[in-house]
Amino acid sequence: MQLLRIDWNVVFTIINLIVLYLALRKFLIKPVTNIMEQRKQMIEGEIADARKEKDKAYDLKAQYEDKLTQAHKESSEIIEKARKSAQTEYNNKVSVASAEADRIIKDAHKAVELDREKTVQDLQSEIAGLAVAAAEKVLGESGTKESNQLMYDQFLAKAGGVNDTDSE
Numbered sequence: 001m002q003l004l005r006i007d008w009n010v011v012f013t014i015i016n017l018i019v020l021y022l023a024l025r026k027f028l029i030k031p032v033t034n035i036m037e038q039r040k041q042m043i044e045g046e047i048a049d050a051r052k053e054k055d056k057a058y059d060l061k062a063q064y065e066d067k068l069t070q071a072h073k074e075s076s077e078i079i080e081k082a083r084k085s086a087q088t089e090y091n092n093k094v095s096v097a098s099a100e101a102d103r104i105i106k107d108a109h110k111a112v113e114l115d116r117e118k119t120v121q122d123l124q125s126e127i128a129g130l131a132v133a134a135a136e137k138v139l140g141e142s143g144t145k146e147s148n149q150l151m152y153d154q155f156l157a158k159a160g161g162v163n164d165t166d167s168e
Helices: 008-139 145-167
Strands: none
Touching: 008 145
16 A cells, blocks of 8 residues: 555645745735736826827817918918008009199199290280381371370280180
8 A cells, every 4th residue: 555655745845835835926926916017007107198198299289280370371361451551552642643743734734824825915015016116117106105005005905806716
């Protein structure tokens, strides 16, 4: 019956191994596993925080792009408004200048007309004077001053009447 013979050394060795396993499990494996689990949770938390920050960054980027687009739109509107305002101002100044030019031209026409009338009157007076002088020479200066004045007035009346019909 030697088969059933148990070696007590083997049994103690097995018991020692079981106790060593339980001790290692309690004092080494569990703390290491806990530390690794904590590190895993910490890393997962940091990854989640990084994702949140990344999402915030994308949101901020989208907001900045929207603001930039809106700023471009507003600047385009401001430029267009300035162009329209400048065009309106230009048109106003051109119309004012045109009206001023028209007024100057009318004034010039009036001045020319007044000068022409004055010149015609001066010429009529000079022609009348020449006619009286010619009449005096023809009559031999026999007329009196009163008759000369009468002839002069008659000539002016006739010359004025002729001029009036010509200008109409």
